[in-house]
Amino acid sequence: MTRFIDIFWFFVRAGAFSFGEPEQHVKLMHNELVTKKHILDEETFVQLRRQSSNIPGPLSFQLTMRIGHHQKGLAGLLIAGIGFLLPSVLLMLVFALYYKEFAVSEFKLIDPFFYGIRAAIISILVYTTLVYCIRYIKDIKLFGIFLIITIAAAIGINAILLVLLGGFAYVLLRNTGSVKKATMLVLLQAQPQYAIPLVEHQKLIALFLKAGSFLIGSGFFILTWIKLDLVDTGVITINTLLDSLALGLFVPGPILSISVFIGYMVNSWIGAAFAIMGIVMPLLIFAFLSIKVFPKFMATIMWKAFFRGMVVASLGILMGTILVMGYQSLVDIRQWIIFVLCLLIMLKWHKLNLLWIIIISGNLGYIILHFFPI
Secondary structure: OOOHHHHHHHHHHHHHHOOOOHHHHHHHHHHHHHHHOOOOOHHHHHHHHHHHOOOOOOHHHHHHHHHHHHHHHHHHHHHHHHHHHHHHHHHHHHHHHHHHHHOOOOOOOOHHHHHHHHHHHHHHHHHHHHHHHHHHOOOHHHHHHHHHHHHHHHOOEOHHHHHHHHHHHHHHHHHHOOHHHHHHHHHHHOOEOOOOOOOOHHHHHHHHHHHHHOOOOOHHHHHHHHHHHHHOOOOOOHHHHHHHHHHHOOOOOOHHHHHHHHHHHHHHHHHHHHHHHHHHHHHHHHHHHHHHHOHHHHOOHHHHHHHHHHHHHHHHHHHHHHHHHHHHHOOOHHHHHHHHHHHHHHHHOOOOOHHHHHHHHHHHHHHHHHHOOO
């Protein structure tokens, strides 16, 4: 890939066929760049991947920008990132157009399908968060941080402080082994979380700037910020948030593309533009800083420990948010049955594509409401 158009076109195609979680996107890139085309050697790819895993943002998106930078500098970084996001952004805009027309209007034919899908989304969130916990929680100290922050997030402690304090707590625990000090650090310094009502475009972009700056661990962590600033303030409903996540699973590329959907729901095309700009800008800045300004610091043991603590803290916050969302959105026993059934399916067949869970739950919801109407 010696030309900008080659970089752009490669990552457009990669973004169009990268379904599933970021690890699957990475495998696709490895297969194309290392195995088939020999554009990168194995050592270089592994090094770029390792560096991408220590900064905020979806792994596949950060790796995309690093590969672009490796090929053609900062311009390559930007072109690769834009190309990778373009297919998912365009598809989410299409979904947003149809959703606003058919789901939010008086046309209610699809409501029974979303009745089951919303229960499935809660089960998918629980399952994927548990998978990430198994991946990142490697010792009892991290497990303790996870449990404390899950409870703190569920009762409404400030999410930004919890993320940062999770990082500091793990660094402290590694250095001193003082569980008591680390626990007090989290609980005494955290403050209640307040949502600011959304009234201007500037606040919409500020919301997604915050989401992009703290998009750590799972890509689903974005829903924490959307729930606080949009759902809890009444700008959108919790069902709209769950529906956006469901539709996002049908779209290739990173899950952060749901920001376009949410932005469109809030304020049409302008909202979509502000949302995607807000969430991408911090990720570009982090990529630039990690490459050009702080590359050695990002490789230190202290930073890696701090970042690991933030990742586990973000998973705790996400789990706390999911528990609250489940309590609010699963409104009757039938949705709880769908939730449990979907969770059991994923636990039994863990390699099953999540799209099948959406399809199964949608049909279950339709059948239930057709034969047993509310």
